[in-house]
Amino acid sequence: MTGPYAEKITDMRRELRTLNALVPEAAKGFGALSKGVKDNGPLGVKEKEFVALGMSVILRCEPCINFHVEALMKAGATRDELGDVLAMAIQMGGGPGLMYAGHALACWDELAAKTA
Secondary structure, three states: OOOHHHHHHHHHHHHHHHHHHHOHHHHHHHHHHHHHHHOOOOOOHHHHHHHHHHHHHHHOOHHHHHHHHHHHHHOOOOHHHHHHHHHHHHHHHHHHHHHHHHHHHHHHHHHHHHHO
């Protein structure tokens, strides 16, 4: 993968590896929490990633947006489904949500072009 969003994902993963080395127990705890949430409950991974993406847009966490878009692609989400979730995030977040939804869509389009 190449492009600005793919580079941001790579850079963030590098930064997280450095952080995880510094605070391994916290990293393990967060990893266990993430696994426990994703592997249990009535919702599937794709639905949970849609919730996480919507929250990422509203919270304006660009690295989170990038990671959850990537996870959604791996979970089999479609661009139309992404659009529906982004529309809800826009409705919940107003103008700032609109701007960050644009980031999420641009990330999807960039990553999809690399896998096509």
